Amino acid sequence: LHSGLSIGEKYAEGRKIHRKEVQLVVGARSAGFAPFENLGMILIDEEHETSSKQEEMPRYHARDVAIYRARRHSCPVVLGSATPSLETFARAAKGVYELLELPERVSRQGLPSVHVVDMREELRSGNRSMFSRRLLDGLRQRLERGEQAVLFLNRRGYSTFVMCRGCGYVIRCPHCDISLTYHRAGERMKCHYCGHEEPLAPRCPSCGSEHIRFFGTGTQKVEEELTRLLPKARVIRMDVDTTGRKGAHEELLSRFAAKEADILLGTQMIAKGLDFPNVTLVGVLAADTMLHLPDFRAAEKTFQLLTQVSGRAGRHELPGEVVIQTYTPDHYSIELAARHDYRAFYRQEMMLRKAHGYPPYYYLTLITVAHQEAPAAAKTAEKIAAYMRKQLSNEAVVLGPVASPIARLHDRYRYQCMIKYKREPNVTAALKAVIDRYQADAAHGGAAITVDTNPYMMM
CATH class of the missing domain: 3.40.50.300 (P-loop containing nucleotide triphosphate hydrolases)
Structure with a gap:
């Protein structure tokens, strides 16, 4: 089970599981939802991988899904990694998880x-x-x-950004606050966030200079070298x-x-x-x-x-x-x-x-507000931050709002609030109220709100 399968292939694999024709499912994070009725074990290899967390709706972490399902089916979960995430290893150190170690390679070879x-x-x-x-x-x-x-x-591509040495202008994506990456094949400039493409300009769009230079190194450039x-x-x-x-x-x-x-x-x-x-x-x-x-x-x-x-x-x-x-x-x-x-x-x-109040000592929730107009995004984010401060105890910390590190994506300006907390019984209800309040606005061209608990992408 993985995203590379066609709809027909996914359907066929799902039918096999329903009919109890298979005993083992191998796949990416979505395989955690395989419709088994009699689960005996769940194995997550490379559990530390950030790709285990889905960044689009519905947002979920494959590890959390596995642990939830294992509780329902009373079966063990094995989280495997040579470099466990700090959250996982901290739980193992506290005895919440059982720690099993493999101190040597399977081949008994020494480390390089x-x-x-x-x-x-x-x-x-x-x-x-x-x-x-x-x-x-x-x-x-x-x-x-x-x-x-x-x-x-x-880094993929030929160079990470293209700059005019005459005036310092960096060629950027017209839809996102990010520089375009030069790809040698086809002499194209590409945005690695929204997919925008355009041909490489022979002259600087700002001052008309011909002194366009490539900065940074991508895989294409390394291959050439x-x-x-x-x-x-x-x-x-x-x-x-x-x-x-x-x-x-x-x-x-x-x-x-x-x-x-x-x-x-x-x-x-x-x-x-x-x-x-x-x-x-x-x-x-x-x-x-x-x-x-x-x-x-x-x-x-x-x-x-x-x-x-x-x-x-x-x-x-x-x-x-x-x-x-x-x-x-x-x-x-x-x-x-x-x-x-x-x-x-x-x-x-x-x-x-511990010194800076980050996981695994604190839980984090990231609220992102996106709007086609920057002032509207900032105003909505300020209202949400003020509401969350009222709803939560003095123990919780509400940071922001601030402009996202990549302030504009897909022609929408983005502002963020970060909530740090340990034990906040009211946090789920407060976040649900925020989503309910602004979801209707988003449908009519208003601010779009995303709430990400335990975020892995801060950009």
Whole structure:
């Protein structure tokens, strides 16, 4: 069960379950709703994954659905992860969940050696390439030995934004407050939020200058640079652009498994779950990508991603090596991921979460107001914040309203309020009253309200 199935295929699979023709369902988060009448166990692999939380209506977390269903059916839930979410591990530490540990790899192989490269030093020593000397030497060695490598970069496209060097104008999406990403294929500019596309302008739309330059690095640009530096290397690129058509994902991985390529270059989709015996080198090109986002989970997501992607190297007989390129090598999430030390990261991060009042010490609810006019969105958000302050106790904290980090999406301006609380019996009723009050307005072109409990996306 997953979203890639056609409606007919989904119906056929659902019928099989109803008729009791199957005993096991495998799938993405929606598989948690499989219509079994006699559930015996629910397994959630990579339970820490943010994709377990659905960000559109209906908003739900696959883990919460699993735990609710398991209570109804009196069956166990197994939450599996090499890097559990802080909320899950805190519950295990308190004895709410039972902790079961696998301290060794299944193959008994040791964990790969990890080298953190300070890209500031590389720049000072005259290396202006996107590859550090250690990583490039490692790639050359693998090519000579007939081994394979995985390169991870959490950005698709050719460059992250396009700017005029004459006047500083950055080409942005006309519908969202976000810069357009340049894609080399077809010379297109794309918005990764609303899907807007336009051809690359030869001149600056603001001042008419021809000095248009590309900034930042995407997977397409890395692929081009790889073929220039290592012309004999066969590269497979995996990102949203190359895996769009049905079956493309499996086809690319099968080709890599069959050793039709030396380097697998990709985004988050290659960070976990892959098991190739011949992969002995993993390179992380920009470990800081998520570290500086306005998100209290930024350090946790960075640690998880680096640990998961490091685990792709040396999984069988051949020893593995990992090279992490970063501009902040002394950040605790990067240092501890290099040491494979989850418990030290957990202790450090829990101290910070407690000091700032974030989960798992507090519950969070994010209220977002969207309107075609910014003043209307701000006014409605202020009314909602004032109402929530009246309804909740002094223990609860209502923050905002403030403009969202991405202030406009799909031609709608967005304002947010954040509620932090521990025990608030009235919070559900108050939130329901807010939704009931404004849902009718939204139908007539008024403000649209979304309420997200325990949000994973703050943008």
